[in-house]
Amino acid sequence: NMDFHNVLKVAAGVALGLGACTLVDWQGRTQSAGGRHLSWKQAALGVPASLLICILAGLSVIAAHRLYELLFCPLELLRAPEDVGYIAEDGRSKAQTANQVRRRRKIGELPPVYPNGWFRVLDSHLLERGEVKNVSVLGEQVAVFRAQNGKAHVLDAYCPHLGANLAVGGRVLGDCIECPFHGWQFRGGDGKCVKIPYAEKVPEFAKVRRWPSCEVNGLILVWFHCDGKDPEWTVPEYEEITQGKWVYRGRTEHFINAHIEEIPENAADLAHLGHLHTPSMTSGVDLRYTNSKTWEFLRHDWKARWEPESEPNKHCSQMFVEHSLTVFGLHCPLLDVDVVARQVGPGLVFLLFNHYYFGRGLLVHCVTPVEPLLQCVSHTMFYQSNVPPVVPKFILRSESIQFERDVMIWNNKKYNPKPVLVKEDSAIQKHRRWYSQFYSENSPRLKLQHDSLDF
């Protein structure tokens, strides 16, 4: 498949190059047909003309490559923490601004910072067999590796021997990870040390903490519970992805400086749709300019409701969204999209897209706390394989524009434990009550100290 696409790419480049040549050649002919006196000009133009042909051919190849990428390759949009959602003051870099906002911002009275539940650590396709990666989750360092049999494991990253990081230079051997420092080997399935190359005996207590993990819908997830309890529910599998009917079409990644609960609360905050997300996506993500007159004629309209599910799925809730687009007040039905966003636990949302013409797909939205007030949010797009990739890529890009407007709010806001609400905001309180099930007595809270970590 990849080979075929490469051939296509080269063919497109050659075709465009030839097209350019023919054009120049044809121009030359019409000039020489004009009369004998032009031939000196033609001769003088010889060298620059062939140069021009080369440049044009080169540009054509680049253009063809870009077009190919746009049409066929998955979208990858990875933002650094200071990239989105800050207003830089004069003379300050984006990173300086972000750090200053982080230091000065009022924190407010926060709920616990790490709820109990499943959280994404990596997308499946980012971890090859025999590969190990270091990931920061919930204030911890973990080593995520894929055993030779294909199974992914998550262990605490620090070796119990002298504390080397297993994920930095460690080797995967069978279903074990070997420490880069003295070569102790730890089994993925339970974290037990199974071999110390220079010792006669492996002590019983030599082991690292193993995180319960699972791999489903193209994601590697870990279970966190503050009391070390086993998973209380499972992550639903979408058969269309497992069976390959819906395929990977791209991902975005953002880092947000806010408490985790702020992000899912958005789903129950129905009023913000009609304000923050109504200006068309062409008016961008900087909230100072999103209400500009230029794009006033394009508007998104939203109809939405939010409700929790009942037993045995009380850890789930659903948001039903109907999106439509109006141009000069006229409804444009081609961009009507129905979305059911099913939140599963504190950190996962599955957004099912259904379009009467462009088919179906799933956008997986994951929030993983990296630090108490730093969230990694990923969106991974899977879509019907028979729909041109440009369609899901467009959906993903549009979603990320709307999302980046929220990021600007989150990065600068304070958590308000006692908000002043009106009747129309009632779903927000319902959401807070629903979300509180993910905290328990021993859930970690933010220790009041100013972190001095800079980007």
Ligand code: FES
């Ligand atoms: S620190 Fe890991 S084997 Fe010594």
Ligand SMILES: [Fe+2]
């Ligand atoms: Fe939003």
